[in-house]
Amino acid sequence: MTPTATTSHSTSASASASSSSSGALTPAQLAQFHREGYLVLPRFFDPTALLARAKDLVQSFSLEGHPLTTFSTGRGDEEDADLTVADKEEQQRQKEKKKHVGDRYFLESGDKVRFFLEEEAVGADGKLNRDKSRAVNKVGHALHLHDPYFHDFSFSSSLQNLARSLNVHADPRVLQSMIICKQSSIGGAVPHHNDSTFLYTDPPSAVGFWFALEDCTRTNGCLSFLKGSHRWPKDGTGADSVPKPSAPRPVEDEEITAEYGTPRGINARFVRREAAEEEGGTTFVTLEQNEEADWDEEGATLEECEAGSLVLINGSVLHQSKKNLSEKSRYIYTFHMIEGDPTRAHFDERNWLQMPRGADGKREPFSQLYHPPAPPARSGL
Numbered sequence: 001m002t003p004t005a006t007t008s009h010s011t012s013a014s015a016s017a018s019s020s021s022s023g024a025l026t027p028a029q030l031a032q033f034h035r036e037g038y039l040v041l042p043r044f045f046d047p048t049a050l051l052a053r054a055k056d057l058v059q060s061f062s063l064e065g066h067p068l069t070t071f072s073t074g075r076g077d078e079e080d081a082d083l084t085v086a087d088k089e090e091q092q093r094q095k096e097k098k099k100h101v102g103d104r105y106f107l108e109s110g111d112k113v114r115f116f117l118e119e120e121a122v123g124a125d126g127k128l129n130r131d132k133s134r135a136v137n138k139v140g141h142a143l144h145l146h147d148p149y150f151h152d153f154s155f156s157s158s159l160q161n162l163a164r165s166l167n168v169h170a171d172p173r174v175l176q177s178m179i180i181c182k183q184s185s186i187g188g189a190v191p192h193h194n195d196s197t198f199l200y201t202d203p204p205s206a207v208g209f210w211f212a213l214e215d216c217t218r219t220n221g222c223l224s225f226l227k228g229s230h231r232w233p234k235d236g237t238g239a240d241s242v243p244k245p246s247a248p249r250p251v252e253d254e255e256i257t258a259e260y261g262t263p264r265g266i267n268a269r270f271v272r273r274e275a276a277e278e279e280g281g282t283t284f285v286t287l288e289q290n291e292e293a294d295w296d297e298e299g300a301t302l303e304e305c306e307a308g309s310l311v312l313i314n315g316s317v318l319h320q321s322k323k324n325l326s327e328k329s330r331y332i333y334t335f336h337m338i339e340g341d342p343t344r345a346h347f348d349e350r351n352w353l354q355m356p357r358g359a360d361g362k363r364e365p366f367s368q369l370y371h372p373p374a375p376p377a378r379s380g381l
């Protein structure tokens with residue numbers, strides 16, 4: 001095991017049989033990543049301590065003041081014929097208030113550690129219908145800032161070396177770190193998407209780092225990918241045959257494009273609604289109609305993997321995970337990197353995830369992978 005640059009815990013991201021001893025990718029692995037849009041690296045790290053930590057967090061978070069109803073679905077919306085008009089108006093006011101609280105809980109989570117619940121874990125009465133440790137959908141979105149285990153792991157020397165060898169970002173910034181629990185029986189599906197839709201930069205630059213803390217199988221909701229969907233085909237039906245998009249496409253070395261094809265941009269981005277809009281919350285805005293490939297369920301590749309695997313995900317490649325119908329949970333840890341060099345890409349105010357403003361009114365920067373923030377205190381662990 002290669003120890004991390006910063007850790008004193010046993011949470012090292014280590015190189016393995018699948019990569020060189022420093023964590024750097026081999027030429028063959030790089031080629032596969034560029035060709036297929038993702039790369040599975042089995043036995044990349046030891047998941048034991050991180051899994052235990054993730055389970056501790058989910059077991060011990062406080063429900064006090066938590067906006068439990070925020071992530072419920074349409075259940076509980078049924079009309080009650082016995083209610084008076086005044087009762088219904090009051091019910092509507094309460095619902096909007098809860099939605100507002102829920103929106104804030106989500107939108108202010110970019111620099112916090114917050115707990116989001118499974119829709120099926122909240123009953124129509126607005127209460128949890130199971131133990132909280134089995135109700136959490138995900139924990140995010142700044143474990144890399146606030147949790148010593150996830151901080152040390154995320155900024156480890158192996159991951160720094162890997163990012164250098166990937167060579168996508170000049171100044172990689174770490175953001176949107178999450179534990180995704182995929183609880184047994186109820187763990188929700190993640191519909192097909194690409195990550196640059198949710199972490200938009202101009203031009204797109206997101207790369208996902210996804211770490212299996214438990215075995216991920218077809219029955220507990222492993223990832224599946226539409227291989228190569230991050231590029232236009234090179235068979236004459238590709239980017240050259242459609243008008244140039246008004247939305248930017250990812251930029252990369254000309255040699256890579258020449259070898260594998262033109263990178264695809266994205267059709268839409270996920271943004272905060274303007275403060276003036278009554279509904280608040282988030283929405284999608286269209287950038288292009290036909291820049292992305294169409295999802296093809298039959299053509300998708302299921303990627304089962306063992307605990308300890310790292311999956312690298314290009315920001316334009318389409319992927320999804322299905323509902324966990326099994327008796328086993330599927331804990332993973334993930335974070336993303338975007339380009340932080342302002343001459344190469346720009347992250348703007350419309351993105352859903354934002355850092356808070358400092359005393360000078362400016363947004364605090366996202367963490368630099370190569371110059372990590374100070375580790376959080378370990379008191380109270």
Ligand SMILES: O=C(O)CCC(=O)C(=O)O
Pocket residue numbers: 180190195208210221319320321332334
């Ligand atoms: O873990 C999952 O099920 C989905 C995660 C994912 O799609 C992502 O992080 O982009």
